[in-house]
Amino acid sequence: MSPHELYALVGSLSLGTLTLLYALQWRDNQQPWAAWFAIAFLFHTLRYxxxxxxxPSHGLTSTWAMVFLTPSLIAMTEGMSHYIGLNPRAAHAARWIAITGAVAALLWGAVPGLSVMQAGVVFAVFVTGWAIMAAWATSHEPYSGHGWVFITMILFPTFVSASLMGWLDATLLRYLAAIPTAIVGITLLSTGLMRAQRQVRAELAQRTSAERALRDLNESLELRVAARTAELRQMVEGLESFNRSVSHDLRGPLGGIAGIAQIARDALGHQDVDKAERLLAAIQAQAESSARLVSALLALARVDNTPLAQQPLALNEFVPLMVDRLRDADPTAPPPPVVIRRPLPVVLADPDLLSQVFINLLSNAIKFSRTRERPQVEVGSLRQDGEIVIYIQDNGVGFSTEQAEQLFQPFQRQHGSDFEGHGVGLSIVRRIVERHGGRIWAHSQAGEGARFLFTLPLAAPASL
Known part of the structure; x- marks a missing residue:
């Protein structure tokens, strides 16, 4: 076997292997550039x-060599356009330049014929064009291996330049072309596989992120559904309590008003004015009680519908204002026996709604401790389980553990008719605290006072 035949065998085996690898790459990933490169290297393989x-014969390139080289040049150009991601207009221009140049070289090789050196120059021009495309891709897509493609493609134009300078025998160009062509093919395949691997990793990361976002969304949705279900359950419980209150607390006084009004009318018919006046006073008291109940119902409804306007509130200044409001509500009554244990935290809350919390809790504490010889109400804060808790406690009548279970339910009066009220205040307090993201609970023993504790979001660090 002559050296030329050996070179041709090595070239056909190496380029044929690349043809197979590109075909497998196209089959697995359906990348257009892999299909075009497989076609290009197939014709190179056939040429060797x-x-x-x-x-070559008598220093001229064989017509059959040009027949195999022409589609190879066109397919390689098309593959490079897809590989580096040329825009459609540039890819169209590169396609027609390649077709025109390859066909012109084919016709030139047929009549009158291309020398080996001329054929090498034609091939080197095409390779230089591909190298320029790789260099352009390097600037637009760095760290993707296009620089290595550029370097390997420059090898064959270097061989041609050396031949033109007389440093290399031109008859060897046909066989030396197999070496840089194979290197280019291996480099393109390697960088293409690395790019595909990066794309797979990026797609996997994107899918993982999407799955995580979907999972978070589902969890958030479940939380919102649970919160909404709790709100609906609370609304249903409120409606049930409302029905009970309307049927008992409101219907009873209204029925009483009707009955007393009839008796007063009869008394007036008998000219008994004193009795009629006493009955009218009773009617007035019943009507005022019913009006207070309606006001309590409206207040309870407004808690859920009022939008939150949260802002930082320093309780050191806010709580004394609430105590002053209680004092101003009844100037003839003794001063509220309220002791404020400072410092109190700065919370993030709606001032209007939070005022209802303190007014209700302070009013209850004062009301249920007024029977004591020395009534006392205390407002303070403490650190419990790593969070700041605000408390209001009194030394009043307290309540039992059994009563505590229904303490915050609407219209649940724990002390019957011994104390005025409709059992709505603590329900309002609980809903306001929960709307702020806090929680409320109570500790007490019958006859030993009560302590109500609640949390609110802090607007600034609080020190105790």
């Missing part, structure tokens, strides 16, 4: 495998 037909 059919060595007896394609070898």
């Amino acid at each position: 495998a059919l060595h007896p037909l394609t070898q």
